[in-house]
Every structure is written in C-alpha cells, then in structure tokens.
Amino acid sequence: MKDTVIEIKNLSKSFGDMHVLKNVNLDLYRGENLVVLGKSGSGKSVLIKIMVGLLTQDSGSAIVLGQEVSQLKSKSLNELRLKIGFSFQASALYDSMTVRENLEFPLVRNVKNLSKGDKDKLVEEVLEGVGLIQAINQMPSELSGGQRKRIGIARTLILKPAIMLYDEPTAGLDPITCMDINNLINQVNEEYKTTSIIITHDLTCAKVTGDRMAVLLDGHFGNTGKFEEVFEHAVDGRVKSFYDYNFIEQ
Amino acid sequence: MAENLKGNEKVFSTRIDKFFVGLERAFNFLKKFFVEVWVPPYEFKEVIRQCYRIGYNSLPLISLTGFIVGIVFTNQSRPSLSEFGATSWLPALISIAVVRAMGPLVTALIAAGKVGSSIGAEIGSMKVTEQIDAMEVSATNPFKFLVVTRVLASTFMIPILVLYTDFLALMGAFLNVNVNEKVSISTFFVQVFDSISFLDISSSMVKSLVFGFTIGIVGCYKGYNSTKGTEGVGKAANSAVVMAMFLIFIEELLSLQITNFFRQL
Numbered sequence: 001m002k003d004t005v006i007e008i009k010n011l012s013k014s015f016g017d018m019h020v021l022k023n024v025n026l027d028l029y030r031g032e033n034l035v036v037l038g039k040s041g042s043g044k045s046v047l048i049k050i051m052v053g054l055l056t057q058d059s060g061s062a063i064v065l066g067q068e069v070s071q072l073k074s075k076s077l078n079e080l081r082l083k084i085g086f087s088f089q090a091s092a093l094y095d096s097m098t099v100r101e102n103l104e105f106p107l108v109r110n111v112k113n114l115s116k117g118d119k120d121k122l123v124e125e126v127l128e129g130v131g132l133i134q135a136i137n138q139m140p141s142e143l144s145g146g147q148r149k150r151i152g153i154a155r156t157l158i159l160k161p162a163i164m165l166y167d168e169p170t171a172g173l174d175p176i177t178c179m180d181i182n183n184l185i186n187q188v189n190e191e192y193k194t195t196s197i198i199i200t201h202d203l204t205c206a207k208v209t210g211d212r213m214a215v216l217l218d219g220h221f222g223n224t225g226k227f228e229e230v231f232e233h234a235v236d237g238r239v240k241s242f243y244d245y246n247f248i249e250q
Numbered sequence: 251m252a253e254n255l256k257g258n259e260k261v262f263s264t265r266i267d268k269f270f271v272g273l274e275r276a277f278n279f280l281k282k283f284f285v286e287v288w289v290p291p292y293e294f295k296e297v298i299r300q301c302y303r304i305g306y307n308s309l310p311l312i313s314l315t316g317f318i319v320g321i322v323f324t325n326q327s328r329p330s331l332s333e334f335g336a337t338s339w340l341p342a343l344i345s346i347a348v349v350r351a352m353g354p355l356v357t358a359l360i361a362a363g364k365v366g367s368s369i370g371a372e373i374g375s376m377k378v379t380e381q382i383d384a385m386e387v388s389a390t391n392p393f394k395f396l397v398v399t400r401v402l403a404s405t406f407m408i409p410i411l412v413l414y415t416d417f418l419a420l421m422g423a424f425l426n427v428n429v430n431e432k433v434s435i436s437t438f439f440v441q442v443f444d445s446i447s448f449l450d451i452s453s454s455m456v457k458s459l460v461f462g463f464t465i466g467i468v469g470c471y472k473g474y475n476s477t478k479g480t481e482g483v484g485k486a487a488n489s490a491v492v493m494a495m496f497l498i499f500i501e502e503l504l505s506l507q508i509t510n511f512f513r514q515l
Contacts, residue, residue, distance in 0.1 A: 008387035052387050078389035092384035
C-alpha cells in the first residue's frame, strides 16, 4: 500500500471570473517525484501555493502530511511548513542579505539553542551539497541565475524538509544549467529522501526528474502516468502539441 | 450594486467601492500592526538595524537641510522685524518657529521622501519577487519581520532626527544673527530657551512620534500591497511619499489645534 503524503480532493480556485483549478484531484506518494506540467497560467503554481497555505482554495481540500492546510491555525501551519521546502521560480533570495544570511534566516528562527559553530556547519554542509561553498559571503545580486536557483534550493534544504516543491526550477536558464538543476533535484531526492512536486513546462526537466507526470489542462488533470505513457502515446491533441513544441523547439 | 449601473455611474460606483475596500484594507493593516507589535518573538536585532538605516543614513541630508533652513528663515524674517526695530527678537522668533513647527515638519517631509520611498520600494520589490512568500513558507512572520520593525524604527528615529534638525537650524540661525547683529552664542541661546516652553518641546516630540509612525506605516502598507511587477514597485514608492506627506500636513494641523487647546488652559 502506497503512503500518501499529499492528497488533493475536488479542489477549485478562481481569481475573479478566471477559474484556474476546477475540481482537481491528485495524490502524491512518499518518495516519488511528481512532475506537474501545463501551459503558463494553467494554475500549476497556484496548486503548490495552496499546499503551503500561501493561497486558499475556494472549495475542496488539500491534505498535506495528514493535515488539511486551510483549516490549520497559524502555529500548526508554521509547523507543517517546516516540513516542506519551497523553491520559488525566481529563487526569492533576500536581496539585502548575503548567501550565508539567507541560509541562516530560516535556521535561526526555527531551530532553538543552535550554537554559532553548529549554524556555520549546517550552512557550509548545505552549500557544499549544492556546490556553491565559495559563494557563501556573496550577495544574491552577484550570482548568476543558475547559482541563485541552487542557493534557493539550499535555503529550503537547511531545515531538512520531507517534501520539496519546485516551482519552475529551470525557467530562464540555459540548457546546460538546466541539466545541472535537474541533476541537483535528483541528488536532493536521493540524499534527503524527499518527496517532490516539480512544476514545469520543460519536458526535458520532466523526463529527467519525474517518476510520474500529471498534465494540467483547462483546470483539470488530463493525463497522469509515466513520461512515455503520457507523452509518447498521447491521444489528446493538447498534450501531443505540448510534447511536439518542446522537442521541436530544442 | 455596480452591475446594475451604466456608464459614468458605474465608474463612480466602482471608485467608491474601491475607496472603501482600500480604507478597510488600511484599517486591517493598522490593526494587525498593533496586534503583532506585542506578540513574541521580538525582532530586536532587525529593529536596531532599521534604526541605523533610517537614522544614520538620513543624517547628511537632514544636517544640510536643517542648517540651511535656519540661515534662510533668519534672513527672510530680518527685514520684517527691522521695520519695527525688533531684530533683537530674532532668536526668540526663530526658536519658536523651529521648535514648534519647522523642525518637525521639515524633518518629517524629508524623511517621508527618503525613508518612506525606500521602505515602500524595498518591501514592494520583496513582494513582487516572492521574497515575502519565501519568508512565510520558512515559518517566519513577514509582517513582524518587515513591517513591525520598520514602523518601530521610524517611530523612534524621527523624534531624534527632529531634535538634531532643531539644533542645526538654531546653529544656522545663530551664524546668521552673529554675523549681522554681533550677538554672542550665550546671549542667543539664553533668548532661545527663554522663549520656548515645556509644552513646545513636548508637543513637538509627540508630533514627531506620530510623523515617524505615519512615514513607517504608510511606506510599509504601500509596499506590502504593491502589485504589477516593477511598475507596481515604482508606484508603491511614489504613493508612499505622497500619502505620507499628505497625512503629515493633516497631522500638523490637528496637533496645532490640540497644542493651542493646552496652551489656553
């Protein structure tokens, strides 16, 4: 029996007249990497933001680690958030802080009685993991897009989350850096034993990192399954064009 | 309601709706500040950092402006007083004007421009680049870390900057009076302190606290509610300055009425 980590049931979300998610259902099982694909504006990011309580659904439920997110009080929600790592599309590094301070930020606020030595050790360990120990004293503005992504991921890893949510991890990066990030996602999954949702419209990223694909079309999950099942034998014209466009483009 | 109206009526109705929605949002923001300010954990380190940024970084501009205001105001007042042969009243006139109104007002307006816009732009850019969301998902209360600390810092620092501006404006005035009327520094400051009362200083300090709070809360509110990417950041910074200046003048007017009421007691 598979252990369900995230359970989305009949979830709907609208912004004004725009119905982004319509009765969406989705399960995420422990240890898997689920890739959610879809066009820009299809509601992929909205879905994962609901999972961490940054947005609230109009109806339905989002159950994460056995808890309905929208029902949680501030304290319980924060406790749940500590078990989830969220890598933002634009990295969301704090501009006014160095890389070290960025990494220390969640640490000093959430881990009690941590000595300076322990703090430094944890920061250095995570930075070494993403291969950017040399950037420890740099400001985010001095880093490249790929480096910022790595530091963003490192910042989420410092609290050793059980679930990782990646929002467009390869958006705006060159193909080589994209590959590095894809490998990093796999490395994180192996080392930290995380369960992940990867939001993307990059099929190479999906193929390399995902165990299972879910395609979001017009507010519903159209196709779910392994990459080959979803794309290579796609019947739905929208999924087929998505596949063709990605690989013809490359 | 807006759906059943047409043309101009609909536009007008939408604007009224927006105004009240905005008012409610601003009220809730203010309410949230007064709740969060008492709830631990307290971000003392960040408050100190913001005090340094707001206070120390504003010093060069405030120093120059305060000093020039003192010189210019003295120069502009001299002809009127000399018509009555009352140039000896210059120190008294200037001290009353500086302590009661010009010091707090000039400092607050400069801080609204410098500090208010910087808070609005900084928080606005953090909002549009999802840095505020990143704080929230790392189980940190962004309102407490960003808003409460900045509002407290500007509330504490503006009165200190006002005292500093008052001092420099009086020094500028002394320089002018000394050159033209050959008045010594001791005579000048004896006249200055003879003409101002405890009520003048205390009302000036209370007013400065309110100005500081206004600059901080308006800057944070505009930044926190900014939308539409980089364009929104610019708008947030701009409207933070305009709104803070507008409120400062209203508060100045109100404080004048209140102080006059106490003066008559």
